Amino acid sequence: MTESRNGIEASKVPEITLAFWAIKIVATTLGEVGGNAVTLTLGLGYLVGTLIFASFLVVAVVAQIRAKRFYPSLYWAVITATTLAGTTLADLFDRSLGIGYLGGSLSLFALVLASLGIWYQSEGTVAVETVATPRVEGFYWLTIMFSQTLGTALGDWMADDTSLGYNGSALLIGAALAVTAALYFYTKVSRTALFWAAFILTRPLGATIANSLDKPAAQGGLAISDLTISAVLAAMMIACVLLIPQRPGHHPVAQGRTV
Structure with a gap:
C-alpha cells in the first residue's frame, strides 16, 4: 500500500532526475566489471556467475516488491543486481551457447x-510513475532485466564486431543519449x-566504459583489474545512494482505486 495525498500516489521507484541517470551509469559500469570479476578474474565461469547473481536478484526483487514504499538503498540494490546478472547472462548466451553478439542483441x-x-496491454501504460503495485513492479523489473542483458550484448557487439572499439562505441552511445536528451x-x-x-542506452554505455578500463592495452583498454574497478565503483555507488537526496516519483491515483 502506497501513501496517497490529494489524489497523488507515491511510486516505488525514484523520481527521474539527473542524479538518477548518474547513479544508473555507475551501476551499469559496476555490473559489467563486477560480472567479469566473478566469471573471468575469479574463474567461476558464466553459468556459475549467472546463478550467483540471479539468486541475489531474486532475493532483492522480492524484498523490493514486498516493501511498502520507496527505499533508495533497496531500489539501487535491485538495479545493481540486474546489471550483474545481465552481464553474466548475456555472456553465457553470446559466448558459451554460441548465439553471437548480434543474435543475442536482436533476441x-x-x-x-x-x-x-504485454505490460501496456495489461495496464494501458508503461510509464514508470505508475510503478506502485506488485503486478506493475513485476512488469517493470522484468523489462529492466531484459534491457540490462540487452545492453551488455549490444555493447559487446558494437565494441568487438564493428570498427568502433570500446571508446568509439562509448562516444556513439553518448551521442545517442545526447539526442535523446535534446x-x-x-x-x-x-x-x-x-x-x-x-534506460536501454545507458547500459551499453556503462559496458563500453567498463571495457575501456579493464580490457588489455592491446585491445584498447587500460588493463585495470576488474576487482579493483569493482571495489571503487561499489564505493561510489554506496556514496551516491547515501549522499544524493532521492524521493519517489508520483502519479495521479486512478479513480476508485484502493491504495
Missing part, C-alpha cells in the same frame, strides 16, 4: 519489446518512450 531487443507490449527538452516526444530509450 533480447525482441524480449524488451514483448515485455513492454528530444526531451525541445520536443513533445513521449516522455515514457524517451525514458526507456535512455
Whole structure:
C-alpha cells in the first residue's frame, strides 16, 4: 500500500532526475566489471556467475516488491543486481551457447519489446510513475532485466564486431543519449518512450566504459583489474545512494482505486 495525498500516489521507484541517470551509469559500469570479476578474474565461469547473481536478484526483487514504499538503498540494490546478472547472462548466451553478439542483441531487443507490449496491454501504460503495485513492479523489473542483458550484448557487439572499439562505441552511445536528451527538452516526444530509450542506452554505455578500463592495452583498454574497478565503483555507488537526496516519483491515483 502506497501513501496517497490529494489524489497523488507515491511510486516505488525514484523520481527521474539527473542524479538518477548518474547513479544508473555507475551501476551499469559496476555490473559489467563486477560480472567479469566473478566469471573471468575469479574463474567461476558464466553459468556459475549467472546463478550467483540471479539468486541475489531474486532475493532483492522480492524484498523490493514486498516493501511498502520507496527505499533508495533497496531500489539501487535491485538495479545493481540486474546489471550483474545481465552481464553474466548475456555472456553465457553470446559466448558459451554460441548465439553471437548480434543474435543475442536482436533476441533480447525482441524480449524488451514483448515485455513492454504485454505490460501496456495489461495496464494501458508503461510509464514508470505508475510503478506502485506488485503486478506493475513485476512488469517493470522484468523489462529492466531484459534491457540490462540487452545492453551488455549490444555493447559487446558494437565494441568487438564493428570498427568502433570500446571508446568509439562509448562516444556513439553518448551521442545517442545526447539526442535523446535534446528530444526531451525541445520536443513533445513521449516522455515514457524517451525514458526507456535512455534506460536501454545507458547500459551499453556503462559496458563500453567498463571495457575501456579493464580490457588489455592491446585491445584498447587500460588493463585495470576488474576487482579493483569493482571495489571503487561499489564505493561510489554506496556514496551516491547515501549522499544524493532521492524521493519517489508520483502519479495521479486512478479513480476508485484502493491504495
